[in-house]
Amino acid sequence: MWPYETPIVWQAEDHTVWMIDQRYLPHREDIYVARSYEDVAWAIRTMVIRGAPAIGVAAAMGVALAFRDASTVPVDPAARQAYFRRVAETLRQTRPTAVNLTWALGRMERVLEAHLDAPPDELFRYLRTEALEIQVEDVVLNQRIGEYGAQLFQEPAYLLTICNTGFLATAGYGTAAGVIRTLWRRGLLERVYVCETRPYLQGARLTMWEFLREGIPATLITDGMAGFLVQRGMVSAVLTGADRIARNGDTANKVGTYTLAVLAHYHGLPFYVAAPYSTIDMATPDGIHIPIEERDSREVTHVMEVPIAPEGTPVWNPAFDVTPHELITAIITDQGVIGRPIPEELARRFSTPANVAPAARLE
Amino acid sequence: MWPYETPIVWQAEDHTVWMIDQRYLPHREDIYVARSYEDVAWAIRTMVIRGAPAIGVAAAMGVALAFRDASTVPVDPAARQAYFRRVAETLRQTRPTAVNLTWALGRMERVLEAHLDAPPDELFRYLRTEALEIQVEDVVLNQRIGEYGAQLFQEPAYLLTICNTGFLATAGYGTAAGVIRTLWRRGLLERVYVCETRPYLQGARLTMWEFLREGIPATLITDGMAGFLVQRGMVSAVLTGADRIARNGDTANKVGTYTLAVLAHYHGLPFYVAAPYSTIDMATPDGIHIPIEERDSREVTHVMEVPIAPEGTPVWNPAFDVTPHELITAIITDQGVIGRPIPEELARRFSTPANVAPAARLE
Secondary structure, three states: OOOOOOHHHHEOOEEEEEEOOOOOOOOOOOOEEEHHHHHHHHHHHHHOOOOOHHHHHHHHHHHHOOOEEEEHOOOOOOHHHHHHHHHHHHHHHOOOHHHHHHHHHHHHHHHHHHHOOOOOHHHHHHHHHHHHHHHHHHHHHHHHHHHHHOOOOOOOEEEEEEOOOOOOOOOOOHHHHHHHHHHOOOEEEEEEEEEOOOOOOHHHHHHHHHHHHHHOOEEOOOOHHHHHHHOEEEEEEEEEEOEEEEEEHHHHHEEHHHHHHHHHHHHHOOOEEEEEHEEEOOOOOHHHHHOOEOOOOOHHHEOOOOEEEOOOOOOOOEEEEEEOOOOOOOEEEOOOEEEEHHHHHHHOOOOOOOEEEEEEEEO | OOOOOEEEOOOOOOEEEEEEEEOOOOOOOOOEEEEEEEHHHHHHHHHOOOOOHHHHHHHHHHHHHHOOOHHOOOOOHHHHHHHHHHHHHHHHOOOOOOOOHHHHHHHHHHHHOOOOOOOOHHHHHHHHHHHHHHHHHHHHHHHHHHHHHHHHOOOOEEEEOOOOOOOOOOOOEEEEEEEEHHHHHHOOOEEEEEEEOOOOOHHHHHHHHHHHHOOOEEEOOOHHHHHHHOOOOOOOOEOOOOEEEOOOOOEEEEEOOHHHHHHHOOOOOOOEEEOOOHHOOOOOOHHHHHOOEEEEOOHHHEOEEOOOOOOOOOOOEEEEEEEEEEOEEEEEEEOOOEOOOHHHHHHHHOOOOOOOOOOHOOO
């Protein structure tokens, strides 16, 4: 049994990276051991690890792994930069939508630039430390998100959520699921309904696994049942994570999120997005400019490797959708709750350039 | 390979009822042979056959099967009625939402009442003929639905549909899928997007199978993608079937339909319901009074027998939801298109009591 409350662990003894293989949860708790940045890239691409913040941590650790073996690290600064760029590009291209990937790689690049002439083993130590700091910071950020999010609720809530935003999707604790954890621990959660989240079933496989593990009262529904659930008055608020938030507040998240936002709007329910600041990409003006990854049609035509459609079925498989800021009641971040009007609030509160570590700005 | 364009066939040689076993489509085209009304009840309950009109035909054939063996049919009229009631009740209780079941059983009961004193073999012949007439009438009705529905479209459509409303769900041709067939044959269909329709995957398994078989341009999506698809402008109208339409036009259909109706409303798209007149239940005043079947949680926690959620996962599994008439642009029936205001239009055009055969009224 996976003993950690994080999906990814740097093993200090042999400098390998362990991940719980999320493709096989909840049925098997396999461990995937990454020994190279290519291993990490493969793990991100194949969804051994997923969730925007977790991918950021994985990419940072991937960079560190690339600098583990002194014999393969160029000594010449220009060659070292070129090597870094190749590594970073390989990691960046695994998943195009999550901004945390780019953000984490940016942090690693600054460490490289500050130690361009350092001996390889010293550079490795700096990069490793940075990756571990990204991980630890994310847990702290998520606990703050939980704190800020919980303050929005005065009485026990009936929540509806989608995908996995728990410790598996982050460095620990979770974003939207972190708010749900905090509410539960304070007696402010009656029940959370979890959309199974086809095609990849992160809700059924991962979120239910996390919630049942902690005893959180959770009920699984199929994605199509969300409308009926809301219509029946069984939900008091919708709460989701985010993979990228544009400068005006438009939010890319797991496909299905936009449908929930329209349902919440139609029924007058609050629709909250919970995400760390690093998810806000001030370099992207609005949702139209967020690249949406389209994944293999096999994810739709198969469930757990079992075919569910005729051979040759044409498929549309966007991994994310975009919820315009008009449908979002508030964005819950580690730096506080951003309410309406969201574009103006974002501009006012976060006028620093993108890709700067939140920790750096906090100091 | 199943050679028929209907899901159910009365075999005249040995008086058995053949059904294509829809649980295993599209991977296996198994034939289930029903020899008794209990077999038919089991087939309806376990979804060997499903779809409101098809269930009506199956129930009628089930009644006929119950009167096949003269030695088991009571001679005394009162005992014969009691026997019929037991048979009908068994068949009625298989699926509570579809009104066609009750309607078809009502037709069979009137045949029984007209021939209470007839010799068993003669009564069997009358009941068998009535069941076959219900089947043939339904095909004709569906072709009329296709005709009326196609008249709503002037230019090639991009449609979005859910569940299976094709020949598998009816006695043949289909309701919403019948409209789609008619449009396709007239060059008025660009593409139809099919929601996979969890939990039972009727869209992925059955509708895609039918559409690919006929060469209709169809693309499969998961249910959660519907919002993004509509937001992207890829849909010009939503078109679904119905399991029961209340007197005011509120419509019970496969769970997920209500979500599509809200999406269509939010995006200003027409939302059409296609169904035979027998689906309109004038005895049910509105959607609140339509009983909604809740099915086994295993349908949600498993896909094709493969578990997708942790053991012990709590589940909510309503098989249908209710779309209020305010969200419906028009109801396409075999007796014409019922537009807004739907409650008034229904009252005006269909003031006859429920459970009367449409054919009878047409004469």
